[in-house]
Amino acid sequence: MADYKHSVSLDVSKCKGCTTCLRRCPTEAIRIRDGHAVISSDKCIDCGECIKMCSYKAKKANHDSLSCLEKYKYTVALPAPSLYGQFDHMDNIGYIIRGLKDLGFDAVFEVACAAELVSAYTRLYIKRSDVKKPVISSACPTISRMISMNYPFLIENILPILPPVDIAAYLAREQAKTEHPELSEDEIGIVFISPCPAKVSYVKNDFAKERNYITDVVSVRDVYFALLDVMKKREDEPLEATESGMIGIGWASTGGESTAIFNERYLAADGIENCIRVLDQIDNEDITSLDFVELNACNGGCVGGAMTVANPYIAQARLQALKRYLPVSPNRPASEWIPDEFFNENSLEYSPAALLSEDRKVARQMMSEIESIKASLPGIDCGSCGAPTCMAFAEDIVRGQATADECTVIMKMLFHQYLDEHKKKSILDKLTAKNPGKDAAGSGDAEPKPEGVAE
Amino acid sequence: MPEPIRFHFDVDGENFTSAGEASVAVKKKLRQLGYSPDIIRKVSIAMYEGEINMVIHANGGKADVEVNDDEIVIILADTGPGIPNVELAMQEGYSTARDNIRALGFGAGMGLPNMKKYTDEMKIDTEVGVGTTITMKVYL
Numbered sequence: 001m002a003d004y005k006h007s008v009s010l011d012v013s014k015c016k017g018c019t020t021c022l023r024r025c026p027t028e029a030i031r032i033r034d035g036h037a038v039i040s041s042d043k044c045i046d047c048g049e050c051i052k053m054c055s056y057k058a059k060k061a062n063h064d065s066l067s068c069l070e071k072y073k074y075t076v077a078l079p080a081p082s083l084y085g086q087f088d089h090m091d092n093i094g095y096i097i098r099g100l101k102d103l104g105f106d107a108v109f110e111v112a113c114a115a116e117l118v119s120a121y122t123r124l125y126i127k128r129s130d131v132k133k134p135v136i137s138s139a140c141p142t143i144s145r146m147i148s149m150n151y152p153f154l155i156e157n158i159l160p161i162l163p164p165v166d167i168a169a170y171l172a173r174e175q176a177k178t179e180h181p182e183l184s185e186d187e188i189g190i191v192f193i194s195p196c197p198a199k200v201s202y203v204k205n206d207f208a209k210e211r212n213y214i215t216d217v218v219s220v221r222d223v224y225f226a227l228l229d230v231m232k233k234r235e236d237e238p239l240e241a242t243e244s245g246m247i248g249i250g251w252a253s254t255g256g257e258s259t260a261i262f263n264e265r266y267l268a269a270d271g272i273e274n275c276i277r278v279l280d281q282i283d284n285e286d287i288t289s290l291d292f293v294e295l296n297a298c299n300g301g302c303v304g305g306a307m308t309v310a311n312p313y314i315a316q317a318r319l320q321a322l323k324r325y326l327p328v329s330p331n332r333p334a335s336e337w338i339p340d341e342f343f344n345e346n347s348l349e350y351s352p353a354a355l356l357s358e359d360r361k362v363a364r365q366m367m368s369e370i371e372s373i374k375a376s377l378p379g380i381d382c383g384s385c386g387a388p389t390c391m392a393f394a395e396d397i398v399r400g401q402a403t404a405d406e407c408t409v410i411m412k413m414l415f416h417q418y419l420d421e422h423k424k425k426s427i428l429d430k431l432t433a434k435n436p437g438k439d440a441a442g443s444g445d446a447e448p449k450p451e452g453v454a455e
Numbered sequence: 456m457p458e459p460i461r462f463h464f465d466v467d468g469e470n471f472t473s474a475g476e477a478s479v480a481v482k483k484k485l486r487q488l489g490y491s492p493d494i495i496r497k498v499s500i501a502m503y504e505g506e507i508n509m510v511i512h513a514n515g516g517k518a519d520v521e522v523n524d525d526e527i528v529i530i531l532a533d534t535g536p537g538i539p540n541v542e543l544a545m546q547e548g549y550s551t552a553r554d555n556i557r558a559l560g561f562g563a564g565m566g567l568p569n570m571k572k573y574t575d576e577m578k579i580d581t582e583v584g585v586g587t588t589i590t591m592k593v594y595l
Contacts, residue, residue: 150486152492153496281475283499284475284478284499284504285500286475352486352489354483354486355487355489356488356489357489360488360489361457363487363488363489364457364488364522367460367487367522368458368460371461371462
């Protein structure tokens with residue numbers, strides 16, 4: 001995984017080296033070094049939590065820009081259904097479809113349509129007797145990466161069917177080739193409009209291998225602002241209409257994918273911390289009698305992605321209104337079996353990120369040192385050293401990535417000891433002489449305090 | 456033989472939502488040490504069941520894990536009511552959990568049997584009114 005391409009990155013000039021992202025990173029992938037955050041490529045799962053949390057907008061998601069349209073003769077937009085929830089006072093998805101064409105796309109293939117096919121295939125899949133339950137959704141790449149790093153026994157549970165975006169890309173490309181046989185493969189651009197950086201990474205790392213038909217990934221945010229411009233210029237009703245139904249659009253929020261399996265033995269969770277707890281319990285065989293588990297790293301589901309504009313719950317309310325009069329699931333698979341091209345052959349491999357050393361003896365020695373250093377640390381997880389917790393700091397020390405003197409609490413204690421040793425009283429006397437207002441406090445503190453930390 | 460690595464956890468008896476935290480922490484440490492997924496799973500499930508048991512029956516207790524060269528030893532000690540009939544308690548499905556505990560989905564009577572199933576050795580020292588200490592070993 002060394003060459004894993006991430007789409008969460010840092011603008012060093014904006015980063016103040018505060019500890020907000022440090023503490024919120026679910027995989028402890030961030031450290032503060034030399035006054036700014038550093039993201040460990042091995043541990044990052046592209047969840048985008050740090051982007052959402054950063055007070056200084058220093059974390060950003062890398063994605064392609066809309067100028068990518070110029071590279072191709074023919075382009076197809078693949079809008080994620082979460083895009084539809086971004087617009088206020090919009091009662092017809094046709095406005096978006098027409099708007100995308102006004103932006104320069106030649107065609108639109110809604111990811112929600114492919115999602116309905118995936119739902120139909122999932123229903124077939126979970127009925128099979130040879131399937132390991134609960135089947136875990138493959139739609140959230142952050143969850144899949146988390147499972148591959150920490151839950152080797154659950155890798156088999158992941159739905160082996162490609163996520164909707166890959167199926168949409170495949171079908172969109174086939175359609176473009178059929179309708180325009182004069183075009184060569186390179187002349188067709190398949191542009192996914194993504195709500196989150198994890199899906200950008202998913203595409204850029206070729207998780208679907210040779211089945212990767214997506215050429216570019218742009219953000220819901222960029223497309224939203226571009227669409228606002230073109231949509232304002234039109235006053236007439238659009239002729240286009242959405243081809244997806246309630247089920248496809250439901251995939252944008254948590255529970256949408258699960259309810260589409262038409263079976264009450266499901267669990268749907270969102271928010272990365274909740275998902276981790278659920279995975280821990282499934283891993284301990286503590287949740288039984290479930291057929292399907294949908295886990296979305298973002299609060300609210302894909303509408304909560306770091307590349308969206310609207311609040312996830314507001315977006316969800318809008319989607320409920322938009323899908324209300326749509327048919328349940330107009331996109332039906334042509335077959336009663338799952339076509340081979342819709343299976344993901346590229347199954348995940350266990351890749352533990354936290355390994356101390358390949359050599360067990362060395363690893364054991366390091367673990368012993370970590371435990372003994374940890375015992376001497378204050379245990380307040382303040383983050384001032386640049387590590388998210390005292391435990392992580394102890395690990396960093398033993399791995400040679402930090403030194404013990406970076407603990408500000410210990411340093412403060414040593415500083416006080418130093419003051420005591422070097423006639424603290426005389427220094428304080430000098431200070432109080434210069435600053436009579438502090439006199440009362442100063443004289444009260446004149447006795448040396450061995451536990452200076454308490455101050 | 457190198458010194459064993461020891462981990463100690465206090466298991467809070469009042470807090471169901473944090474039950475299982477020690478086993479999650481141990482799982483992470485074993486991953487860092489590079490043990491195979493099979494070993495980690497055995498230790499994790501056995502310890503998780505034991506932790507839950509201590510919370511349900513004994514108002515918490517102490518969990519100690521020792522990683523040796525050839526085995527991992529898990530010692531779960533509580534000062535709870537003790538187990539009057541160990542043989543009965545070991546039967547699958549046997550449970551003394553109160554209804555409010557069962558309503559939370561615990562107390563299915565699989566705790567002790569699962570602990571035995573996932574470990575290579577298990578010893579129960581118990582005395583009614585004094586407490587229970589369960590020692591489990593997973594061979595490496």
